[in-house]
Amino acid sequence: MADEPDDNWLHAEVFPCPSCQQALFRVDHSPFGDDYLLYCDQCANCVEVSYYDSGTLAFADRIREEGTLQPGWPQTKALLRLIEGRLKPCSCGGRYRYDAARRCPFCLAPVLIDMPWIELWPGYFWVKDDEDPTAEQTEQADAYMSAHKRESDLWQVDESAQ
Ligand SMILES: [Zn+2]
Ligand SMILES: [Zn+2]
Numbered sequence: 001m002a003d004e005p006d007d008n009w010l011h012a013e014v015f016p017c018p019s020c021q022q023a024l025f026r027v028d029h030s031p032f033g034d035d036y037l038l039y040c041d042q043c044a045n046c047v048e049v050s051y052y053d054s055g056t057l058a059f060a061d062r063i064r065e066e067g068t069l070q071p072g073w074p075q076t077k078a079l080l081r082l083i084e085g086r087l088k089p090c091s092c093g094g095r096y097r098y099d100a101a102r103r104c105p106f107c108l109a110p111v112l113i114d115m116p117w118i119e120l121w122p123g124y125f126w127v128k129d130d131e132d133p134t135a136e137q138t139e140q141a142d143a144y145m146s147a148h149k150r151e152s153d154l155w156q157v158d159e160s161a162q
Pocket of ligand 2: 045
């Protein structure tokens with residue numbers, strides 16, 4: 001891997017699942033995005049939480065007001081812990097956690113452990129830098145996202161706040 005071209009700075013790579021051999025695509029979560037991606041601790045589903053979601057902003061305010069943590073990763077980690085504590089559970093019954101193992105979408109084997117900065121997707125998500133996805137790839141990826149990535153209706157209802 002030492003010879004990776006510089007333009008692959010998010011370390012995008014296709015590799016076979018060590019368990020079922022299906023093609024998988026891994027990529028670093030872009031630092032230029034505006035969302036956190038938390039994965040289920042029991043399956044390959046994930047949830048996308050925007051930096052600008054009202055829940056995220058409220059947690060971030062709380063952390064800043066407490067003022068006990070250094071800016072940067074200590075604050076981010078505390079924020080992610082607050083977020084994961086309030087997210088609705090996955091449809092499989094698992095919990096979304098920022099540091100959950102990234103599981104193979106096909107066989108659900110844990111593939112990437114303790115690598116919370118990495119996203120793991122089916123191999124058909126991979127597109128060469130200078131190419132566009134084919135219509136079939138776009139269709140497959142869209143279908144996967146709508147089945148496995150939650151982007152709305154994120155939070156548990158706080159009964160005590162009603
Ligand atoms: Zn697999
Ligand atoms: Zn799940």
